[in-house]
Amino acid sequence: MNYLKNSLINTWDFLRSSDAYFRDVLLMHGALLFLVIPILSASTKFVLKRGGFPYLSFDNIGSIFTDHPMVLFSLTVILLLILVAVFFEFTFLLLSVYFIKKQQPISLKQLLRMTLLQIKKLRPMTFLFFLFYFLLVLPIGGLSFNSDLLAKIKIPAFIMDFIFANRVVIIGAVLLVYVLLIYLGIRVIFALPEMILRDLPFRQAIRESLQVTKRRFFAIVGQFVFIGGSILLLSSIGFTLLISLQALIERFFQSASLYSAVFIMTFLQFILLLNIILSTVAIFYIIVDFMDDEGFLPAIPASFRQESIASKKFLGFEGFLFTFITVLFGVGVSLYNMNYLTSAVRAQPLTISHRGVSNGKGVQNSLEALRLTSETYHPDYVEMDVQQTSDGAFIVYHDFTFPPLTGAKGKPEQSTLAYAQSLTVSENGETAEIPTFDAYLDLANQLDQKLLVEIKTQKKGVDTLVQNFLNQYQEDLIANGHIMQSLTYNVVEELKTQAPTLVTGYIMPFNIIGPPITSADFLTMEFSTINRNFIASAKADDKDVFVWTPNDADAISRMRFYGADGIITDQMEILNQEVNINIDEMTYSDKLLNFVIGVG
Known part of the structure; x- marks a missing residue:
């Protein structure tokens, strides 16, 4: 009970002082959505078009492997770039939480520099383990690190229906594998952060993670369940209240229902964005917090030099630019919401x-x-x-x-x-x-x-x-x-x-x-x-x-x-x-x- 109490206090202290983390998540989220993903998507389409493939589908993958080595090579390079980008995102956010936990202000420039330094030090074994680690952490679901780069990779409903329809043995096997993956994922959950934050070799990082999690396995699981459940509960309450409010406005103030819907949709978008931030922070916070409690969270590197952090006050040109971007973004969101709520669709499919x-x-x-x-x-x-x-x-x-x-x-x-x-x-x-x-x-x-x-x-x-x-x-x-x-x-x-x-x-x-x-x-x-x-x-x-x-x-x-x-x-x-x-x-x-x- 004392541990849970301390976790609640630590979580509140973290969120109260983590405006920089919100900045970092939003920056990374925006960079991936509006820069990295479009470039990689356009590159994939360009490679396929140059190779004479109008679209990548299951029936031409074999031909790419056997008859088009340059297309295969180019697509492999793009895949590696995607994985490196995911590793960059993971490292960037992990370092952000690390410095917040250390109560050490860090500029965005420094954070990017230190992340690039980790990429330069990336060893093949670390990268291979990252892939393994990423696939093991993902089964934890909404409590895990979810990257926009892999957001479209999901199991379609028809495959899930095929797996689970009247197949008791298969259902049991899938659930067993799922539980084993979660167990193994938590047992090695500290290995990759130790490779990044402490520069430990692969074997030593695995060994230390197994030792720590053997003693604190259920405490870590409890943290995931509690934090993830809290995020889900708060988001659900927020969605329910806002949509219910809109329903009441439509019933009693129908003339204002469209305008209220535009504003409420904006609030819903804010909750969705907040949910992304909090869901992302969950795994990094749990990792860093446990490393700190167990005494193996490393000290700030001697190479780190404190730089002056820009004032939070927006004056002159910076203030005008910030206000202009905010207004422009608000107008864009409002126009999108208005179009979404009023656009015509086919009446009779x-x-x-x-x-x-x-x-x-x-x-x-x-x-x-x-x-x-x-x-x-x-x-x-x-x-x-x-x-x-x-x-x-x-x-x-x-x-x-x-x-x-x-x-x-x-x-x-x-x-x-x-x-x-x-x-x-x-x-x-x-x-x-x-x-x-x-x-x-x-x-x-x-x-x-x-x-x-x-x-x-x-x-x-x-x-x-x-x-x-x-x-x-x-x-x-x-x-x-x-x-x-x-x-x-x-x-x-x-x-x-x-x-x-x-x-x-x-x-x-x-x-x-x-x-x-x-x-x-x-x-x-x-x-x-x-x-x-x-x-x-x-x-x-x-x-x-x-x-x-x-x-x-x-x-x-x-x-x-x-x-x-x-x-x-x-x-x-x-x-x-x-x-x-x-x-x-x-x-x-x-x-x-x-x-x-x-x-x-």
Whole structure:
């Protein structure tokens, strides 16, 4: 209890005297967002373009490794620069907290100089351990050091659903690995700071970290839980109060609701920024505080020379410049907020049933599910999957192998049509045969049901595949308003080359460097990694955006507000209810909630 009390006192003393740390975090955050990330992103696009790759995707990575050594080398250099930048950010913030803990004022110039000095002293073993350390610390989640450089690296919802759906053993294994990573991450949590602050060799730093954390493991965990929980609680309270206040203003002072929403959105942005700062400081404070308590926080280096710190008073030109920048920033934020709250979006996105099944009623990609879904929910499109068999026929089947759904051996592309039709698909307590695309297309036309056809393939050469498919189905597809998509970039480009009038989309499971350069008519994006900025960028390129697969009312409402042109879902009943709600009926408080959930 005394330890917790002392931790609270130390935390309060730190925050009370850490205006310099707030400055450092904001500076680093701004430099990364507005300078480093745009340069690295532009460099990546330039390298890909010079190498003849319009976009980096899973189906061209192998070609880069085997056939384009200069592109591979250039991308590797960019990756190393990203990692060095992350190390620079880590070191910069660690040193900032160190000097605050030592109650030693330090100028920004000195802090940058000392950080660069550490980069110059960077040894290969230290850098390799940093990568290991960074991957171990990350599982602690919101209590860890999160870099803007790696902010887009996240596991999409569809992968998490695949891992955890009805797989008790896998869930247990994932949780066990997660706990082990957290344990190991805390046991070596002091090693990298000791290499940086004390210039210790790798082995000695690891040994000392293991010794210290063996005695204080639960105390460190308690610090993380307490500080992280407090930050989450305070942020949640702040968000709830502000959004509730906006809801009250909309009810009792409707004429002022837009202006209040603009101001409240600004406060929400401030809380989000404060949350970034406090979440970042948590890990550095805990590390430095424990090092100090255990007596191995080093003294300030003799090479450090105190420089005069600029006065906090802003006079003359500096005062005018600071005021001008503040006003300019405030006007920019207000205009952005006003546009966010009032911009028009597509009122009625296309409704699309994922694999032709809604609410688990039926077997995916089956004729029975197609009829039931079409006649019950009347979607604009039914999304389904087509693969070519070894004898040139096309079947409606999703997975690249038969075992998960049929229990039989083999792969669609390596099997004959007769073998595929001999199998039975089992799902949702029902069974169905694997249909041919001819049968599926005929039934869809009878039902007057449009299809979103996804061509799936693992082959590198796709010209013959696409030509064979178009020779059989192009006329029917265009005449009945069916549209195409594919996860394979070359299939999309080949479809648009051979059949330019056939509406075709490119599926993107990840959003790393923004919308690709493609002749596709639309992009299909995994919904958990999308935001309004991506959709706005795609619209600027004259591309529609479909999202897959939001399955609850809040997620669907958020996708509508972002401006999605089509929504692919497993819950057609919920989607139909949501799209029938007038988008103009969405209140400003709803939009603010969407902003907080999706961070714009």
